[in-house]
Amino acid sequence: MSVTRVATRMRLFLFDVDGTLVSARGAGRAAMARALEAVYGTRAGIDGYDFRGKTDPRAVFDILRDAGFDDAAIAGRLDECFERYVLELEALVGDGARVEIMPGVADVVRALAARTDAIVGLLTGNIESGARVKLRHTGLWPLFRVGAFGSDDADRRRLPAIACARARGVAGVEVPFDRVVIIGDTPLDVDCARACGAVAVAVATGHHAATDLATCGSDLLFADLADVAAVLRALVTSTADCQAWPFGCQPANA
Numbered sequence: 001m002s003v004t005r006v007a008t009r010m011r012l013f014l015f016d017v018d019g020t021l022v023s024a025r026g027a028g029r030a031a032m033a034r035a036l037e038a039v040y041g042t043r044a045g046i047d048g049y050d051f052r053g054k055t056d057p058r059a060v061f062d063i064l065r066d067a068g069f070d071d072a073a074i075a076g077r078l079d080e081c082f083e084r085y086v087l088e089l090e091a092l093v094g095d096g097a098r099v100e101i102m103p104g105v106a107d108v109v110r111a112l113a114a115r116t117d118a119i120v121g122l123l124t125g126n127i128e129s130g131a132r133v134k135l136r137h138t139g140l141w142p143l144f145r146v147g148a149f150g151s152d153d154a155d156r157r158r159l160p161a162i163a164c165a166r167a168r169g170v171a172g173v174e175v176p177f178d179r180v181v182i183i184g185d186t187p188l189d190v191d192c193a194r195a196c197g198a199v200a201v202a203v204a205t206g207h208h209a210a211t212d213l214a215t216c217g218s219d220l221l222f223a224d225l226a227d228v229a230a231v232l233r234a235l236v237t238s239t240a241d242c243q244a245w246p247f248g249c250q251p252a253n254a
């Protein structure tokens with residue numbers, strides 16, 4: 001009986017990486033530029049490309065199509081490009097010195113991960129190996145029990161279903177989309193949540209101001225996650241099952 005009860009209340013919190021958990025201070029763009037130049041012989045167009053909210057494979061295809069490459073030529077060397085990208089990223093941020101963790105993030109993630117009614121994961125446009133490099137020195141990587149990455153699909157909208165399938169594999173429970181909370185710093189993160197019926201949480205710690213994010217229709221909007229207690233309170237009561245509960249959700253391990 002208790003297993004069923006936990007399963008029906010389980011929620012899945014999915015965090016974006018860049019601009020939400022950390023800033024790599026431009027290292028991703030720099031590493032990608034080096035990789036494109038090494039593998040495809042061009043970095044044309046990357047300096048003006050808007051990476052915000054895009055998956056890594058989408059960025060590569062967008063940039064190289066604009067430079068005149070056809071899809072077959074891009075796809076044929078994509079694995080090689082990402083291998084080089086991770087090597088370059090490792091060289092730039094592998095020691096952690098350049099990676100800035102956003103305010104409150106570590107405490108919020110740790111508190112959610114400690115709950116028995118929550119699974120914490122990643123939903124990011126980063127390829128998995130890139131996300132791992134960026135997060136390595138935060139100490140948070142082991143707390144993310146599931147992840148859906150740019151290396152799983154170039155279309156961010158397809159990533160929530162992948163994360164849910166992995167949550168089912170990890171925890172043995174079905175988490176419906178209305179108990180999934182997607183936290184990100186761009187309109188595309190909000191769009192991704194909206195498209196599947198998840199709770200959309202926007203945080204203005206990336207390159208979008210709160211005033212821009214306010215027009216995207218997120219369920220929650222934070223300037224940052226620094227007020228850990230308030231953020232946790234809002235996050236754990238944000239799902240539809242909690243809103244229908246007159247006294248709000250109580251932490252299962254409180």
Ligand SMILES: [Mg+2]
Nearest residue numbers: 016018019185
């Ligand atoms: Mg982001």
